[in-house]
Amino acid sequence: MAYCHRMTGGCHFAMTRIIRGKFFRMGQKVGISEKVIDLELAKLSRKITVEATKLKGRLSKKYPAEVYEKIQRGIEARLAQLSM
Known part of the structure; x- marks a missing residue:
């Protein structure tokens, strides 16, 4: 599986090419x-x-923005751990 350390869609592009x-x-x-x-x-x-x-x-209707941002920070932290 391809992995891109940037959150800019690069990973999506790599996965699209593989698929x-x-x-x-x-x-x-x-x-x-x-x-x-x-x-x-x-x-x-x-x-x-x-x-x-x-x-x-x-999701944006169900959860307030703070919860979404907290989830996003958690995802980014986990990706940072995996990239080390």
Whole structure:
């Protein structure tokens, strides 16, 4: 699994490349073109983005900003521990 020490989306980009590569290799084995795989991955990406946005909205309504910030600080601290 790819890991990026920056919280700038670099990790997401690396994971996307790994997942895309796996789908390409699987598609080649059964004769599916890269263009079809790209289109399907784009559809999945849009669905994931929509669901993530909905979840973020639900969480922001349910929990006050202080709780969200505390969770974010905890996640960042844990990632810092893992990167050492």
